[in-house]
Amino acid sequence: MKKAFELTNHTADMGIIAYGADMKELLSNAALALFSLITEPGSIEERSHVNLKVRSDEKDSLLVEWLNELLYLFDTKHILFSRFDIRNLTHNELKATCYGETFDPMKHKIKTGAKAATYHMLKLDRNNDGYKAQVILDI
């Protein structure tokens, strides 16, 4: 199977490279990469779900907005997610159901505290194999 994502390194920050056969898979893998940077995704059980709608002007900004929306939920509601079902996707809007559970410091070891997805060195490419995106995260 093709890999879903990689984590990359910057001096002050970290980034993710996500892959997907289509944009839906790419968005889902980018979100998984984000949470695997924060904690061990295997430790997140699917105990609850959240329905999300994210809008943006362009496809690559949609990716940044989507990750920022998930970070916002983590920061305010303390929910960690491990599965993302992108139900609906247009060029500037996505609807998703995200599955996960509330952060429990006894259960979920924090690896790195990501705080924002940036536009810096943002890349979204398409080739014969599908999509590839790079996002740098502020830590």
Next chain:
Amino acid sequence: MTQWQGQLIKIDDYRWKIPDNYKTGMRVPGLIYASKEMLESIREEQTPEQVANVAFLPGIVDYSLAMPDIHWGYGFPIGGVAATNIKDGVVSPGGVGYDINCGVRLLRTSLSEADVRPRISQLIDALFHNVPSGLGSEGKMKISQKEMNQLMVEGARWAVKRGLGCEEDLDVTEGGGCFAGADPSKVSDKAIKRGMPQAGTLGSGNHFLEIQVVKKIFDSHTASIMGITDIGQILVLIHTGSRGFGHQICTDHLRIMEQAVSKYGIKLPDRQLACAPVESEEGQGYLAAMACAANYAWVNRQCIAHWVKESFSGIFGRSPEELGMRQIYDVAHNIAKIEEHTIDGRTLKVCVHRKGATRAFPAGHKDTPKRYKEIGQPVLVPGDMGRCSFVAVGTQKAMSETFGSTCHGAGRVLSRGAAKRGFRGADIIRELQSRGIIVRAGSVPALAEEVSQAYKDVTEVIDVVHQAGISRKVAMAVPMAVIKG
């Protein structure tokens, strides 16, 4: 990554110029303050490219500057300073950063190392308990929406009015701990929802609270005016910012700026430099929201400083006044400010972006606090948790060369991932303990990211700004106990 291959023209031992013909679109040259030895890692990181990119900003005057603690940031380098003419220039949220008014506050005490060492474990535990820290940590203050609206406008005074600190603290806080022009209507509900529960928390990442011991005093007269009088004296340093609140404001306004870039036909080499004219609706909107975050950060450090004093008082059974606990100063190192500066003999109103850079106003300046009129504004330069931190003062040379700015810290040399691959949190705790430094951390694995070796030696950084004359070093202190979020 390959080394940056551009030209760095030596002006003197501490100044290196990137000519404005390096890249088409640069409006001014770049100027990096660094020693020859630092240049290799600076080139390695490609940061001069970012200094050159900042020189594209419309209305930028004089130079795109970089301090010796420069490292790779998004859009702007960290350690970058850029001033734009407010008449025809832009304001860029990327020139401030996500953690708006991230900064440091330094407290002095009359305690000595001998007084504190026997009780250091109890003291650090009390601080760890009284100052909420760590990722997603929530404050012990329950703030209503109405109170949130007040603190966004009032800044540190909001906390002082509630008994958290005293009037004197405001006198020795940059801008009195209040950024004028804050407008809560420019702040999104999301930012407010992120900010309300996090007020009065240290946070995570590189934020910390440190108990320090004075090791060197370079200028005893200047130090004594700050209340630093003895080798072995205990100081407390607090490093934090505006938490998720500032992050959300930056994220929200970057989105607005993305549209402004095409609306105003601004050409930029990096999307993260997104900006809008200072005097446009978008520019004014950002500055009004940024002011809210700056004020929030000052409330944050004001509250934490108060709980630090309470913790000391609880352990030593004496009041903070009896312990000689007094604030030395509080500086912002991620901020944009409208200031007056003289460029080529002309006085201009400029928007000074300091991203990972500290204001360094000289003796006699109208904005240097009364207590420090004679010596210049204190500059607080934290190092990493295993080495040391410095106290310096601003100079006239900083005024004429760097828009009254200087360095802000050590600056990273290793990525977080590289630090984690090379070091383990538990080993770092043991190693520091063997050197008499106690560490408490919200996340032990994440501690590896903050290992000493991940940072430049702050001593080299301070020596550059001292030798270049843009600040003057006053004292050096080493950590005795550290709380990392």
